[in-house]
Amino acid sequence: MKDFAPISLIALTFYVLSVTPSLPAKNIQELVRLAKARPGELNFSSPGNGTPNHLSGEMFKTRTGIQMQHIPFKGSVQAIADVIGGQIPLNFENIAVVLPHVKAGKVRALGVTSAQRTPFLPELPTIAESGYPGFEAVGWFGFLAPAQIPKDVLTKLNSETVRILNAPEVNTKIAALGAQVRPTTPAEFDAFNREQIQKWGKVIKESGAKAD
Numbered sequence: 178m179k180d181f182a183p184i185s186l187i188a189l190t191f192y193v194l195s196v197t198p199s200l201p202a203k204n205i206q207e208l209v210r211l212a213k214a215r216p217g218e219l220n221f222s223s224p225g226n227g228t229p230n231h232l233s234g235e236m237f238k239t240r241t242g243i244q245m246q247h248i249p250f251k252g253s254v255q256a257i258a259d260v261i262g263g264q265i266p267l268n269f270e271n272i273a274v275v276l277p278h279v280k281a282g283k284v285r286a287l288g289v290t291s292a293q294r295t296p297f298l299p300e301l302p303t304i305a306e307s308g309y310p311g312f313e314a315v316g317w318f319g320f321l322a323p324a325q326i327p328k329d330v331l332t333k334l335n336s337e338t339v340r341i342l343n344a345p346e347v348n349t350k351i352a353a354l355g356a357q358v359r360p361t362t363p364a365e366f367d368a369f370n371r372e373q374i375q376k377w378g379k380v381i382k383e384s385g386a387k388a389d
Contacts, residue, residue, distance in 0.1 A: 178370070178371070179324060180323070180324050181321040181322065181323065182321065182322045182324050182326050182363070183319065183320075183321060183364075183366035183367045183370060184319070184321060184322055184334045184335050184363060184366070185334075185335050185338045185339060185342075185360050185361050185362070185363065186317060186318070186359045186360065186361045186365070186369060187318040187338075187351075187358070188317070188342075188357055188358050188359055189291075189317050189356060189359050190272065190273070190315065190316040190317070190318075190355060190356045190357075191291040191314075191315060191316075191355075192229065192230055192269040192271060192290040192314055192316070193269070193270055193275045193276075193279070193286050193288070193289050193290070193298070193301070194208075194267060194268075194269055194286070194287050194288045194289075194290070194304065195257075195267060195268060195270060195278070195279065195286050195287065196267040196284065196285050196287060197260050197263045197266055197267070197284065197285075198282065198283070198284065198285050200266050200267065200285070202287065203287075204287055204302075204307065205287050205288045205304055205307035205309075206307060206308055208267070208287055209243055209308075212241070212243035212245060213242070213243055216243070216244045217245075217246065219266045219267065220248045220265050220266060220267075221234045221245050221246075221247060221266070221268050221269065222248045222249075222256040222257070222260060222267075222268040223248075223250070223268060223269060224251070224252050224253045224256050225249050225251060225252070226247075226249045226387055226388055227387060229314065229315075229316045230268070230269045231247055231269075231386060232314070232377055232380050232384075232386060233314040234247060234268075234269050235380050235381075235384035235386050236314060238384070239380065239383050240309050240312055241309065247386075248265055253271065257274060257275060257278060257284070260284055261283045261284055269290065269314075271316065271355060272289070272295060272297055272298070272355045273355025274355075276297055279298065286301050287307075288301065288303060288304040288307050289301050289302075289304070290303070290313060291303060292305060292313045318356075319366055319370075320338055322334065331363060335362065335363055342358050342360040343360065
């Protein structure tokens with residue numbers, strides 16, 4: 178917050194809570210009931226310690242009051258492969274990674290971590306609307322500049338970033354990666370960043386999560 182000046186957000190990505198098809202849970206409520214009936218027995222995978230996927234799972238544990246063990250992998254490929262294979266019951270994965278497996282029936286999607294439903298899976302409810310209002314976990318990309326950047330240069334960089342992100346061909350390519358374009362003003366990006374630091378700082382303190 179001291180060393181950088183915000184230019185603009187670029188895009189947001191979201192995560193899908195998916196389970197292995199053999200798990201007897203068809204929605205978030207059933208998953209929570211199952212986890213409470215079998216405390217500590219359900220594991221969830223992620224691409225690694227400290228990743229947004231991992232922290233999404235930790236926030237889900239805190240909000241629902243369930244006990245789950247986190248199993249970190251070195252990347253998304255193995256993390257989702259073990260859910261497909263049934264070795265691990267569930268995981269939180271980027272929508273672009275998990276979508277083909279959901280459509281192929283290799284995993285069952287129960288909820289998305291975004292505040293609103295995603296157009297990629299419009300029938301899939303959010304975790305927030307599944308009984309946990311306010312639940313939201315997003316990954317994000319943004320542009321930052323050195324803190325001492327002249328104001329006029331920052332303004333120019335912001336306006337050009339917004340113009341480029343709103344170009345149809347750029348917007349389409351980013352959307353194809355499973356991300357939602359989100360240009361902002363510098364002030365909006367600053368407020369967003371502060372809110373994210375506060376939110377995830379709380380999750381990290383409560384869970385004791387560590388980064389590799």
